[in-house]
Amino acid sequence: MSFEPASTDLFARNQAERLPLHGAEINYWPNLEWPLPQAAAFARLRDEIAWQQQSIQLFGQFRPQPRLTAWHGDAGTTYTYSGLTLEPVPWTPLLTEIRRRVEAVSGHDFNSVLLNFYRDGQDSMGLHSDDEAELGPKPCIASVSLGAPRHLIFKHRRKKTPRVRIELAPGSLLLMAGDTQRNWRHGIPKTQRDCGPRINLTFRQILHSQQRG
Numbered sequence: 001m002s003f004e005p006a007s008t009d010l011f012a013r014n015q016a017e018r019l020p021l022h023g024a025e026i027n028y029w030p031n032l033e034w035p036l037p038q039a040a041a042f043a044r045l046r047d048e049i050a051w052q053q054q055s056i057q058l059f060g061q062f063r064p065q066p067r068l069t070a071w072h073g074d075a076g077t078t079y080t081y082s083g084l085t086l087e088p089v090p091w092t093p094l095l096t097e098i099r100r101r102v103e104a105v106s107g108h109d110f111n112s113v114l115l116n117f118y119r120d121g122q123d124s125m126g127l128h129s130d131d132e133a134e135l136g137p138k139p140c141i142a143s144v145s146l147g148a149p150r151h152l153i154f155k156h157r158r159k160k161t162p163r164v165r166i167e168l169a170p171g172s173l174l175l176m177a178g179d180t181q182r183n184w185r186h187g188i189p190k191t192q193r194d195c196g197p198r199i200n201l202t203f204r205q206i207l208h209s210q211q212r213g
C-alpha cells in the first residue's frame with residue numbers, strides 16, 4: 001500500500017498529513033519551508049560533515065553499514081545501537097538552524113541527530129524500530145529528507161497487515177511519535193532506479209538514565 005500526500009501545493013506547505021497506520025502516530029510535511037533551499041542544505045551537509053562508514057552487529061557478525069553516517073548532539077548524548085556506541089560531535093551552525101526549524105514545526109525538543117548519507121540506490125537501511133532505552137518508552141523522531149527521493153517502508157511488528165510505502169520528498173519532514181516504534185518497523189530498501197544521493201537527518205531526544213521510563 002502506498003501513501004500519497006493529498007497536496008504539495010504552496011498554500012499547504014506548512015500543513016502536516018497524518019499517515020493511516022494503525023497504532024502509529026506519524027505526521028508528514030511533504031514540502032516544508034526551510035531557512036535555506038533543500039539543495040543548498042544538501043550540498044553543505046555533504047561537504048561539511050565528517051561522514052564515516054561504521055560497522056554494526058547483525059546476526060552476531062560485524063558488517064559495514066550500507067550507507068555513511070554521523071552523530072551530532074549536545075554533550076553527553078551517547079547513543080548505542082546494534083553494537084555500535086556513538087559519541088556526539090558538536091552541532092554545526094547549519095544543523096542548529098535545521099534543528100530550530102524542526103522544533104518549531106513539530107513542537108518537540110531534540111538534543112541529537114543521526115545523519116545518513118545514501119550515496120546511490122544501492123545504499124539502504126534495513127527494517128528496524130528505533131526503540132533503544134535511551135529514547136524512552138515513546139520515542140519521538142523527526143526525520144528530514146534532502147536530495148533524491150527514496151521510499152520509506154513500514155512493516156507491522158506482529159500483524160500480517162500490508163506494508164505501507166511512502167516516497168520521502170526532498171525538503172520533507174516526517175515525525176514518528178507515540179507507539180510507532182513499539183508497533184512498526186521502518187526501513188529504506190535498495191532501489192534499481194537510477195537514483196542520486198540522499199541525506200536524511202533523524203533528530204532524537206536522548207534521555208539520561210534517570211529520565212527513562
Ligand SMILES: O=C(O)CCC(=O)C(=O)O
Nearest residue numbers: 114116130143188200202
Ligand atoms: O533515511 C531514512 O529516511 C530513515 C532513517 C532511519 O530510519 C533512522 O535513522 O533510523
